Amino acid sequence: MAEWHTTACSLCYLNCGLEVQLDGRRITRVRGDKAHPRSGGYLCQKAQRLTWYGDHADRLTTPLRRRADGTHEPVTWETALAEIAAKLREVRDADTAAGRPGSFGYVGGGGQGNHSGGAYGTSLMKWMNADRHFNALSQEKTGDFWVNGALFGSTAVHTAEDVEHCDLLVVLGCNPWQAHGFSNARHALNTIKNDPGRRMIVIDPRRTETAEIADLHLPLRPGTDAFLLGAILALIVERGGVDTGFLAARTEGFAEVAAALAKVPVDAWLAHAEVAREDVERAVGLILAAKAMTVRVELGIQQGRHSTLNSYLEKLLYLLTGNFGRTGTNNLHSWLMPLWGGSTGRRSELTGFEYIGGLLPANTMAEEVLSEHDHRVRVLWVESSNPANTFAGTHDVERAIRAAELAVVVDIAYTETAALADYVLPAASQHEKWEFTLFTFEWPTNYFQLRRPLFDPLPGTLVEAEIYTRLFAELGVLPSDEALATVARAPRAGLQARLKELVAQLPERAALLPVLLYRTLGPTLPDGAAAVAPLWAGAHRAAATMPVAVQRALGTTASGPALGEELFDRILTSPSGTPFSTHTQDEIWTLLRRDRIRLAVPALLDWLAELDPAAERPDPAFPLSLVNGQRRAHNANQILRDPRWRRTDPDGALRARAAELAAIGAEPGDWVAVVTAAGRIVVRAEADDNLRPGQVALPHGYGMAHPDGQGDRVVNGPRINLLTSSADRDPIAGTPHHKDVPARLEPATDAERARAQRDSERVAAVRV
Ligand SMILES: Nc1nc2c(c(=O)[nH]1)N[C@H]1C(S)=C(S)[C@@H](COP(=O)(O)OP(=O)(O)OC[C@H]3O[C@@H](n4cnc5c(=O)[nH]c(N)nc54)[C@H](O)[C@@H]3O)O[C@H]1N2
Ligand SMILES: Nc1nc2c(c(=O)[nH]1)N[C@H]1C(S)=C(S)[C@@H](COP(=O)(O)OP(=O)(O)OC[C@H]3O[C@@H](n4cnc5c(=O)[nH]c(N)nc54)[C@H](O)[C@@H]3O)O[C@H]1N2
Ligand code: SF4
Ligand SMILES: [Mo]
Secondary structure, eight states: OOOHHHHHOOSTTTOOOOEEEEEEEEEEEEEETTTTTTTOOOOOOTTTTGGGSSSTTBBOOOOOEEEEOOOOOOOOHHHHHHOOOOOOHHHHHHHHTTTOOOOOEEEOOSSOOOTTTTTHHHHHHHHHHHHHEEEGGGTTTTTHHHHHHHHHHHHTOOOETTTTTOSSEEEOOOOOHHHOOSTHHHHHHHHTTTTOEEEEEEEEEOHHHHTTSSEEEEEEOOHHHHHHHHHHHHHHTTTTTHHHHHHHHEEHHHHHHHHHHEEEEEHHHHHHTTHHHHHHHHHHHHHHSSSEEEEOOOOOHHTTHHHHHHHHHHHHHHHHHTTTTTTTTTEOOOSOOSSOOOOOOOBOOTTBBBBBBBOOOGGGHHHHHHSSSSOOOEEEEEEEEOOOHSHHHSSHHHHHHHSSSSEEEEESSTTGGGGGGGGGEOOOOTTOEEEEOOOOOOOOOOOOEEESSSOOOOOOOBHHHHHHHHHHHHTTOOOOOHHHHHHSOOOOGGGGHHHHHHHHHHHGGGGHHHHHHHHHHHSGGGGGGGGGGGHHHHHHHHHHHHHHHHHHHHHHOOTTHHHHHHHHHHHTTTTTEEEEEEGGGGGGGOOSSSSHHHOOOOOHHHHHOOGGGGGOOOOOTOOOEEEEEEEEEBBEEEEEEEEGGGGSSTTOOOOHHHHHHHHHTTTOEEEEEESSSSSSEEEEEEEESSSSSEEEEEESSOOOOEESSSSEEEEOOOOOGGGGGTSSSSSOOEEEGGGGEEEEEEEEEEHHHHHHHHHHHHHHHOOO
C-alpha cells in the first residue's frame, strides 16, 4: 500500500485538507483528509488529478531573459538576479534623486493557496520605497473592505458567515454549488435542503445549481441588486422588521438609514429588477421569520453594477435585522496574520483611487504604468498572478507589461504575463515547499494549516524566500553570513532585539524583516521549514493581541511570549492544521475597531438616493448581459494550465439559452462570436436554459497557451478579458463589472470557425 501524504488543495481559497499518494513527482491518488480540523475529509471534483498543477510541460525550470525580438532565452540565476538588481538600484536611485515615490508596482503576491511568498515580495516593494500594490482582491473584494471600514472601523475587520448553524441562508450573487466559498459547500447546501426547519433564498439572475435546491429563487435582472436590496430593506423597515434592541445596543445612525430607505420607490425598483412583488414579500417574510439568517455573497454583487453600494446594502440586510454577532448569523473573524491592512484614506496621485486595505484597483495597474506622469510605475513586479489574462482590458495590460522599464514575473509556469516580461524567475510549486493560506475566515474557532512539501523543488526552481533573499544579497542590503549566523545561534527570546540591531546598522533593512527571519530563525526550524519563518512573527502577534482566544484554542495556560512560541510550535507540528483562536460568541465585539457599528455611510446613502432605473437602460448595440467569468465544474482561476486536468467543458464554452443561439442562427456545438465594446472572441456555444433570458455566460479560468506537443503553443478556450475594459468599474473601489458585461452574439465567420475548430482539435490532441 502506497503511503498517504498530508497536504491541501489549492484550487480555490477553501484549501480543503487532502491526503495524496505519490509516484515519484506525480500525485496519483487524492482523498479528503479526515484529520483536517475544518474540512474534515471533504473535497470536490476539482481536487482529483491535482497533479497537473505542478506536473506539466509549461513548468519553468530556469530563469529567462527577454531578447530584442521578444523571445526568451535561458540565463543563470546569477545573471538574472545581477541584472535585475542593477536595474532596481538604478530606478530606486533615480526615484530618490527626483524626490518622488518609488516607481515600483507590485502585482499579485499569492494565489488561492500560496501566501508564503507574499511577505518577501512586499519586502522588495518596501525597499523600493513603494506602496503600489495591485492584486485579485482589488478586483473583487475591496468594495466590501471599504464598507467594512465605514461600518466597523477598519478595512481589516472582515466578515464571515455561519452557514453551518443558520436557519435561513441567503445566497446573493454567488453559486456555492460550483464555486464553494464556504466550507464543505455542497454538503452544507444539501443539509439545509434536507432539513425542513431550514430555508434558503437565492438571488441570482440564473437558476443556478444552488437556486435549484433553494426554497425561493429571485431571478433578478442582471445589474439590479442595489434596486432589489433597497426595496427589500425598505419593506423590512416598513413592516417593523428591524431589530430595535440590537440597533440600540450595538449601532448608531439608524435614523439616517431609515430616512433614506423611506424614500425608496419600492414598486418602481422591483419593476426595474423584474422580480414579482409577491416573491419579494415572501423573501421578506422568510427573513423576518428567521431566528438566525446568514447572508453569503460573492462576485455576482461584487463584480456587478453598483458593487460597493451592493456590499453596503447586503450588510444592512443582516445588521438591521439583528442577524449579526450570533451563532448562525454573519460574524467577524480573527486573523493569524491579516492578509490586507487598514486604509489611511491615501489616494493614487495618478488615478485618484483610494488605497483600500493597502491595495490599488487592479483595474488601474495599466494606467499607472502607461501614464506620462513623473510618478508613473516604471518597474512591474508580478508574483503568483497572471494579469495578462485575469485583469480587465487584456490589450492595455499587455501594453503596460511591455512598456515598463523592467517587468519581472515570479511564477511556476510560463504564463501569458511571463511571455511578455523582461525576466521570468521560476518558483518551486506549492507541492515543493512549505506553504499555507491566510484565507482563514472562520468564527468562533479559526484554523491554520502549514503544509509540508510533497517533493523537493523541481531542479532549477527556488522557493520565493530564496529568490528574494538572493536578490537582496545582490543588492548589498543583507548583513554578512557571519552576522546572520551569530543571530541564528542566539536564543529565540532575544531574536527581536537582535533583528533590531541588524536594522539599526542599515535602516533600509527595516523593509527586509521577513528576509532577516528567513536567514536567522529559518535555519533553526525543522525539516527545511526556513521559508515560513515569518509565521513566527504572526504567531507572536496573535498571542499578543488575543491571548485568551489562543489559549483556548491550544488548551494551554501559557502566556506572554511563551504563548506565541507554543502557537508557533503547534503550527509547525500539526500537518493537518490546528485551531489557533477560539472565541466566545460575545467576544466578537472586541474585534470591532469602534464602539458601535456606524450604519449611516453618507457616500453610499447619497448613491442610493441617486439610483434611477431610467439611467440604466441597456445599450441597444449590446443587449445581452454577459457573465464574463462563470465558475464551473472544471475551472480554477489560472492555476491549472494543462488541458488534461479537465473532465468537462474542454473548449470553455459560451453558455446561452437555446433561443438566444437560435436568434443568430446558431445551434449548440457551433462556433459563435461574442462581441462587446472592448472586443470580439470566437467560442464554442452550448445551451443552458437556466440562464435568465438575455443573459449569457463565459467561464473564468481559460485562455492559457499550452505546448501543443508539435513544437508550437495553442490557446485553450476564451481569453475573456479581451472582452472587458478596465474603465467599466466601480467609482469607489475600481472593481470591474465582470458579471454584467454588455454584449451581443454574432455568427462566426467561416475563417474564424475554421481556426477555432483547428485550435480545439489541437487542444484535444494534448488531452489524449
Ligand atoms: N469551480 C471554481 N470555483 C471557484 C473558482 C474557479 O475558478 N472555479 N474561483 C474561486 C474564486 S477566486 C472566487 S472569487 C469565487 C467566485 O465565486 P462566485 O461569485 O460564486 O462565482 P461566479 O460564477 O463568478 O458568479 C456567481 C454568480 O453571480 C451571478 N450573477 C451574475 N450577474 C449577477 C447580478 O447582477 N446579480 C446577482 N445577484 N448575481 C449575478 C451569476 O449568475 C453566478 O451564478 O469562486 C472560487 N471558486
Ligand atoms: N473577466 C474576469 N476576470 C477575472 C475574474 C472573472 O470572474 N472574470 N475573476 C477574478 C478573480 S475573482 C480572481 S481571484 C482573479 C485570479 O487571477 P490571478 O490573481 O491572476 O490569480 P490566478 O489565476 O490564481 O493565477 C495564479 C498564478 O500563480 C501561479 N502560481 C501557482 N502556484 C505558485 C507558487 O507557488 N508560486 C508562484 N510564484 N506562483 C504560483 C500560477 O501558475 C498562476 O500563474 O481573476 C480575476 N479576473
Ligand atoms: S472546495 Fe476548493 S479547496 Fe476544496 S477540494 Fe474543491 S477546489 Fe479544492
Ligand atoms: Mo477570486
